[in-house]
Amino acid sequence: MELREEIAGEVAILDVKGRIDSTTASTLGDRLSAALAMRDRRLVLDLRQLEYISSAGFRVLLLAARRADESASRLVLCGLSSKVQQLFDLGGFLDFFQIASSRDDAISAAK
């Protein structure tokens, strides 16, 4: 898994490339925790290049969403491929996360 961070104004964008599984989930979890550590953070998680996500990955995303709630921050997901979207649906997560159809929409929603 590769992570790349960009800043667009007040919004931080984290690009995730590759696979989120039991071996990589903790790396992503640490990065998300750091990004959402302070109050009022705006974070977009761009999953365009995500190839696979396992239950360990979903757990990390759930924990990040809870942390965002606790710190009055905002976490928006975007770029889900049809395959990844199917996995979100399979796990019952489509209604739980804020998911935007494009990166620009995600940045607008995060502001």
Add this chain to the structure above:
Amino acid sequence: MRRPPNIFYGVDDKPPHGVTVLSGLQHVGLISIILVYPLLVTREAGLSSQASQDVLSLSMIVLGIGAILQVLPRGFIGARLLCPPTFTAAYLAPSLIAVKTGGLSLVLGMTAFGGVIELGLSRVLRPLRPYFPSEISGLVVVMIGIAVGALGLRSVVGGTTSQSISEHLTVAAITLGTMVGLNIWTKGAPRLFCALFGMIVGYLIAAVAGMTTAEDFAAIHSAPFAGVPGIGHLGWSFDLGSVVPFLVAAFATCIRTMGDVTTAQKINDADWVRPDMRSISGGVLANGLSNITAGLLGTVGVSTYTSSVGLAGATGIVSRRVGFAIGGIFIVLAFLPKASAFLVIMPGPVVGAALLFSASVIFVNGLQIVTSRMLDARRTFVIGLSFMFGLAVDLQPQSFAGMPAELLPFVSSSLVLATVSALLLNAIFRLGVRRTRTLDVVPAQFNAVAVEEFIEAQGASWGARRDVIERASFNLVQSIETIIDGCNPTGMLTIEATFDEFSLDVRVSYEGAPLDLPDKRPTNEEIMASEDAQRKLAGFMLRRHADRVAATHKDGRSTILFHFDH
């Protein structure tokens, strides 16, 4: 089954009567183009013009009966989809040979024989399915699209001189432009009846351009308003020497019907994933009955009409009621020679435009069916080489001129050669493909990508559906990841994948604690609170992703079976 957004009247819908009749007329116009086939045979048989008119009328009755048989809502006859028949080149070629050797009676007897063969084939399609995989059905549809398109182009420029070709092209362009333009940029009635409106515009422009001759008008004028078709030309005979050509015709027609019914299924269902064999068997059976009827009533062989299936998809009216309307209109027209004469004089450029319109839809549907399967090197060559061989018949016909007479039926058209080639190559290349493959995984060296590549490579060698392999791939990787994390496996994990065209079974077995596969999802709070609940989430997702799961634990060894319908 989920209706695609471009379908306005689905297969079970009941459109208003006006829509039903106009849509039926639209199909009748398109199907009538091929009424020239029985006329070619009657000409070879030397029948009088009155007898030819009788054959034409009886042919319409056959088309009517065939259209109705395909849409019967109950029982085992019919595809239960809108896929009316028309006369087919597959039967025309052997019929033109038979009429020279044994007269019209031999054509009729052998056509009925072909129908009986199709009846038999319809009953054994299921066990033969591995030999008729989806990608070959798709190839057949592609070849039909090309054949229909080529016929359309020939119809546009056929019989033209250097002076008249521009007129023909103009009429064809306006007709085709009307059909396509109405289809793309309009809604409601203009879109629903774009082909009919296009044909009407084509008739008018062709008349203005002087393409409708005095002979055409005389043919309409001299035809009686109403009349019962005569049966004086009827007679039947059988000849062993004609068995092979008509056997090939029956096989080609069966495969074409399979392709057409598959296309109709796909047009009807946004969630289409696999051919429905009941519908296909019913469709082939109905076509066999239509061909027995054709033989008994004195005309040549029929097959489901790909252009009509394409037209239904393009206009978004696929209701079964339209099939009954087509049947009714044809049967009525059979007793109205003046009206049927009007259809017979359809100008070539209008015929060509209508065929090109349908061919576009057919061709793209065929490509989609081919690419719905994963294709490894074997399957790539089955499709690629057969496609090239088929094209060779059209592009290099002289290459086949010196072939032995008994092989000529196999190269009678690009469709037949491509189909026969694909069936043979598929049967040959199946040799050596193992239905069951295993892979051992060492937990400490688990490489998810290698496991994915294993199942994808097997999927391609089996010609499995891409979506099924993707689901199996996720279940394999997620289950192994969860087993390694939570079940303390000792020794190697063994993956066994078995495929048989109807299902894909994937087993993961190992020494260790069984994997929990709950049917109730843990809550988000539970998942966040513990990794154990996270593993339960994995088990829940695995259960949901497969069509069936089974877990056993015996003597310390656990096995999980994921079953996927195919």
